[in-house]
Amino acid sequence: xxxxxxxxxxxxxxxxxxxxxxxxxxxxxxxxxxxxxxxxxxxxxxxxxxxxxxxxxxxxxxxxxxxxxxxxxxxxxxxxxxxxx
Numbered sequence: 871x872x873x874x875x876x877x878x879x880x881x882x883x884x885x886x887x888x889x890x891x892x893x894x895x896x897x898x899x900x901x902x903x904x905x906x907x908x909x910x911x912x913x914x915x916x917x918x919x920x921x922x923x924x925x926x927x928x929x930x931x932x933x934x935x936x937x938x939x940x941x942x943x944x945x946x947x948x949x950x951x952x953x954x955x
Contacts, residue, residue: 876919884927886910905932 881895887908893901902912910932915925 878917880915882913882915884911884913907932907934 879896879898881892881900883890886905887910888904888906890902890910890912891904893903898914908931910930911927912930913925913927915923917923
């Protein structure tokens with residue numbers, strides 16, 4: 871029987887020139903709006919139902935802010951669990 875974990879996700883703006891607005895903070899993919907020119911670091915943290923956590927970041931440079939929104943895509947993150955069937 872496959873092991874299916876309940877994953878909790880949380881997007882955040884780790885650093886940047888203003889408060890970016892996330893469409894959703896608890897989904898694997900989200901849209902971000904209200905960005906201004908500058909460098910941002912966005913962070914995704916994932917926690918499984920065993921309490922194991924991992925995070926990943928993505929760097930974004932905004933050079934123009936008119937009509938801009940982005941979709942965050944992170945590298946694949948692997949959470950190690952001690953699962954015994």
